[in-house]
Amino acid sequence: MVSKTVTLTNPQGLHMRPAGTFASAMGKFASNVTIVTGGKDVNGKSPMALMAAGIGCGTEIEIKCDGADEQEALDSAVQLVESGIGE
């Protein structure tokens, strides 16, 4: 398992569009992707769960990837969040 903590910079938080973009990018990896926020584990491949977690702008989140391609998945996730998830 590998993990890294990053800060979400999307001005309106993780709403529909970025949540969908993030989840579908993670869906391509075999590893499990989990976002830890406010002490809760959220399925990083589920836009609904990500939205429901209500992750606001400026929130620190821990991304955990576990599986065959975990490092690749983590790098991709971190890069995506740091670049503002397409927004």
Place this chain on the structure above:
Amino acid sequence: MYEGVNASDGIGIGIASVAVEPDLSYTPHAPEDAEQEKARYQAALDAFCEKTKTQAERMKVTVGEKESEIMSGHITMATDPFMVSEINDRIEKHECSEQALDEVCDMFYSMFDASDEIIIRERCADVQDLRSGIKAKLLGKEVIDLSTLPVNTIVVVSDLTPSMTATIDKENVAGIVTETGGRTSHSAIIARALEIPAVLSVPDACKVINNGDTVVVNGTKGTVHTNPSKAELSAYQAAAEAAAEAKAALEAYRGKPTCTADGIDKLLVANIGNPDDATGAAEHDAEGVGLFRSEFLFMDAKELPSEDDQFAAYQKVALRMKDKPVIIRTLDVGGDKEIPYLNLQKEDNPFMGFRAVRYCLNNPEQYKVQLRALLRASAFGDVKIMLPLVTCLDEVREAKALVEECKGELRREGVQFNEDIEVGTMIETPAASLIADDLAKECSFFSIGTNDLIGYTMCADRGNDRVRYLYSVYNPAVLRSIQRIVTCGNDAGIMVGMCGEAAADPLLIPMLISFGLGEFSVSAPSILRTRKIISQWTKDEADQLAWDVMQLKTAEEVQEALTKAAK
């Protein structure tokens, strides 16, 4: 006559079609074969996605790309791996597809509903919409389809869901009446984008209006009149035709320069509240942005937006408006605008308290974040900085010193910006009006904020029923103040604009022409009408009218004289 929320302007006349939601009730049962039941759910889900995809594509063409994203969002939500696996788990535990779907949708509904963020809470409507869409497929029923209605139909529904609006044929639907929804709901946004008159939140609309009733929807006033008399109907028809003609006639002013009848050029720009509004402003033919309220960036966030976030928003508007001017007002917080994370103290008299430029200058490090972002954006367009609620010269000097400090920092960092960026002030207090001659020497431009200027000059809150009668731009005190500000600005050779609602007031426009106002900043939909009115007056005519009006002693007399003179 029924009353509701005026959600989309115009008068629509037609025959009511009361769209009744299909009966989606079912009897929960344990399926015999879980695998078969999962396949049944998958088939319904596929059919739902297929239909939604078609609707989204159609909507992209008929309504707009942004609105069609609501529909593609439904596919993202319905095919969510977490949602699908939750449903499959329940089916394996001997629940039928309908029940599994209901339970999982209930779960997501309550998760979204509990959110602090409006943008997340609004997803509740989408959960309900996709629930009924998939359930209709499971039960072999059709959800309401508004694509095959006869011409001149008034659609009456309990709630207009995004999937329903996707099927609306603009050519056939003359008006919309719903039982729920407000001015900011999906239904209202889409009705406005389609330019269909709409009245929302009419209690029991589906019960009190019958199929086949003749219905008049007045989306401007928010009224619905069923089965009017012949005389009433022809009056409505005349009003609707006149409104349609007037609107069509305004199109002649699209792409034309803004100038008076005798050829004096004016700048006609738009007031916007967020970067996306810049697109609407450009579509309405605005010659720039006269007021970009930067508050949205701060109010939509949970903590102070970073320099990069702010830069991105300002840059977006600058790029969208190309080389046209974009005046951005720095944070106007306090008064009635609360931003929880700034932890401002409660004040007995917030409108006369610690707000706007006062707050910013008291928090220079925080203010510099915004000023740096504005400077960086100035490399991408004609961005100007505007200070709100100025009451004395020191405030302008202090703010300009901070701008210079930021310029120095950026220069050292090798970041590009416009060295000659203009810094101007809003003139919205009697104090600023009285020292407008001195302010004009230190500012690059003025923009008169009439809403606050009237309030502070007349000492009257327009929200207070008992003193609202005093709140009028036609009051001689207010008019004299406006005249003084424009004169002082013009004497000093700086541009003077107006970004309050009065800039679009047809009665006031000739007065503003006479005073010598150079820039009119109005809401995007008012652009063409304002251009028309400006083009109807010569400076001489306006001067004659202004001379007469400035002799009058009361707001009533002024309004009466201006109404009489209106073209």
